[in-house]
Amino acid sequence: MERKPYSTDLTDAQWALLEPWIPEARPGGRPRKTDMREVVNALFYLTKEGCRWRGLPHDFPPWKTVYNYFEAWKRDGTWEEILTALRCRVRQAANRSPNPRVACIDSQSVKTAFGGEEVGTDGGKKVRGRKRHIVVDTLGLLLALVVTGANVDDAKAAQTLFEQMPKTAFPRLETIQADNKYHNYQLQSWLRDHKRPYTVWVVNRPSGERKFMPLRSRWVVERTFAWLGRCRRLSKDYEHLPESSEAIVQIACIQHYLRRLYPSRVKHTQRFRYKGHTPKTLAA
Numbered sequence: 001m002e003r004k005p006y007s008t009d010l011t012d013a014q015w016a017l018l019e020p021w022i023p024e025a026r027p028g029g030r031p032r033k034t035d036m037r038e039v040v041n042a043l044f045y046l047t048k049e050g051c052r053w054r055g056l057p058h059d060f061p062p063w064k065t066v067y068n069y070f071e072a073w074k075r076d077g078t079w080e081e082i083l084t085a086l087r088c089r090v091r092q093a094a095n096r097s098p099n100p101r102v103a104c105i106d107s108q109s110v111k112t113a114f115g116g117e118e119v120g121t122d123g124g125k126k127v128r129g130r131k132r133h134i135v136v137d138t139l140g141l142l143l144a145l146v147v148t149g150a151n152v153d154d155a156k157a158a159q160t161l162f163e164q165m166p167k168t169a170f171p172r173l174e175t176i177q178a179d180n181k182y183h184n185y186q187l188q189s190w191l192r193d194h195k196r197p198y199t200v201w202v203v204n205r206p207s208g209e210r211k212f213m214p215l216r217s218r219w220v221v222e223r224t225f226a227w228l229g230r231c232r233r234l235s236k237d238y239e240h241l242p243e244s245s246e247a248i249v250q251i252a253c254i255q256h257y258l259r260r261l262y263p264s265r266v267k268h269t270q271r272f273r274y275k276g277h278t279p280k281t282l283a284a
Contacts, residue, residue: 003059008044008255010037013262017089018254021082023073034061034069042066047251050232074243079250086257087141093261099172100137104221105158105182105200107133109150116240120151130237130245132225133157135165135176140224142253143170147242155184162196173198177218180204228252 025032042060088098112129144164
């Protein structure tokens with residue numbers, strides 16, 4: 001790589017892990033000349049830094065080339081395949097079974113920047129845009145994802161999420177923790193009709209409690225939304241199609257999992273420190 005590195009670039013160890021899942025060039029036609037590592041670096045840069053497609057730095061491959069690979073891998077399921085494989089790797093590195101036993105579900109309403117398809121208004125949060133519905137395990141790793149208009153009911157969208165979570169893919173899953181929005185008889189009926197082995201457990205605050213308090217492992221899904229919020233491309237929904245929004249979330253999770261498996265070294269000058277305080281003072 002002849003250019004100066006960006007903070008979002010893949011390390012050699014991260015690329016060695018990711019490269020086997022990059023699709024080969026189609027047979028026939030002109031041989032591939034684009035550096036696939038630079039394409040992934042460009043997508044990670046766009047997701048983390050939040051620039052436009054046409055605003056990608058010129059030392060990356062042409063923006064149209066990067067966009068075409070983004071669209072192709074979105075359509076053929078490459079992002080989902082990579083995400084599933086890395087999630088199992090992260091769980092195994094944490095001495096967990098590749099398949100979770102407990103999961104958490106929640107949604108996040110975000111504004112859209114330029115309209116697009118499937119845009120609505122969340123009357124409860126007064127947000128016009130889209131909703132990101134996710135299911136995560138107790139480590140905060142993404143299990144299922146769907147992006148809808150903000151006016152779609154959470155329990156209705158949960159059926160689409162659970163369609164992505166059949167028994168064959170999650171044989172150990174027993175419980176999905178949720179809040180009151182998922183206390184829905186139609187959802188329970190859907191789970192029975194489709195013979196899902198897991199149940200939705202609504203976790204509430206103790207009776208009479210009004211202040212904030214974390215509830216069991218349900219807080220991990222909020223932490224996952226906080227992780228996604230570190231990517232500026234996800235500060236709003238800038239995509240025209242909800243499928244593209246889902247792909248950007250998947251790319252953000254892939255980047256996060258790679259850094260968990262192979263952290264990049266941070267220079268001493270880049271680490272946050274309180275001025276005038278030593279680590280012992282902070283620990284006290």
